[in-house]
Amino acid sequence: MSLDREQVLRSAAALLSRRSTATMDEVARAAGIGRATLHRHFAGRDALVRALEDLGIQEFETALDAAGLDEGSAEDGLRRLIVAVEPAAGLLSFLVTENQLFEGDEMNEGWDRLDARVAAFFRRGQERGEFRIDLTPAWLTEALYGLIGAGAWAVQAGRVAGQDFPHMIAELLLGGARRSVEQ
Amino acid sequence: MSLDREQVLRSAAALLSRRSTATMDEVARAAGIGRATLHRHFAGRDALVRALEDLGIQEFETALDAAGLDEGSAEDGLRRLIVAVEPAAGLLSFLVTENQLFEGDEMNEGWDRLDARVAAFFRRGQERGEFRIDLTPAWLTEALYGLIGAGAWAVQAGRVAGQDFPHMIAELLLGGARRSVEQ
């Protein structure tokens, strides 16, 4: 019986998103396979994390494609992006914290590409007059990541309802906490 | 010569904020002391992290006190809080991710107290009509934490200038990315 690599990666992502220090043995059990089999398909923990990195990058890229950032207003594009990225939020926040360990040595270049796409989106929104220009695209990008991570954490901790995830993030990122005068 | 516990904790915080998996040996060397001495003062890695937790809670609490959240407008209070919490941002984001490991068992109750203070501040801001009411105080609290962590990370990664830290976070959290009509 051939092993379902995709399913193994998904269960590993689900486990490691919750407990980033989980053992290879725990990862294997979570996937319902033996540790030896896990090692046969992923040379080691590093290789597993790299595979998860590829998966996360791919999912984020898919979300970016699916969001159709350039259709309609930038605001609507951002809302679609947040909805599209929600399923991968846990994996992505795991990878972000894990990446700090790699400290420069052979970091996956996919992140740069994704960062560039997101930053370019914010820049276009600024050029079209939809986004304020006193916040740099780089910061808006990091803030989006931070809010996605905070949202995923808050949902998992039960502090907010899961169904509110897209609304919370989009509203805060777009409108902020201040009550507007026109409201 | 008596060991400067405070200085050891601060260098440990600086190191672990960058690399959360740093060894006890690395922590000791970063503090300029021997590993044996480190163990004499902190029974083990757990005890060290707990001590850092106490330090982080204390620093956050001090920042909350120093911010004088109830003086003047809620917006100004929030800006003062962000300025006051900036020096501890790295330590706090380390502790937040580290806390996910404790998974319920004997979590320091200090975090609940701090969360309650911050959430209460946002609630008061809502009641005074300064903050919008469609975002829950709990989410605004988590979002603040997330943005502080994202800001600390962005500054450390060199993506944004360190001096912009308070402005970036406060402006995004208060006003959001959308360009207001009156601007």
Place this chain on the structure above:
DNA sequence: CCTCGGTGAGACATTCTTGTCTCACGTGAG
């Protein structure tokens, strides 16, 4: 029915980290 490929279970060595201990050294107090 037989064979082959992939798997699970477990043994094993290796490595890393931790925690403890000992011992020599240096400094400051008496």
Place this chain on the structure above:
DNA sequence: CTCACGTGAGACAAGAATGTCTCACCGAGG
């Protein structure tokens, strides 16, 4: 000066995780 205390360095054992290997099993395909 002398002594006691705290420290640094290093040795050491214990534990955990990793990576490799062997072996029995099972199911599919010939």
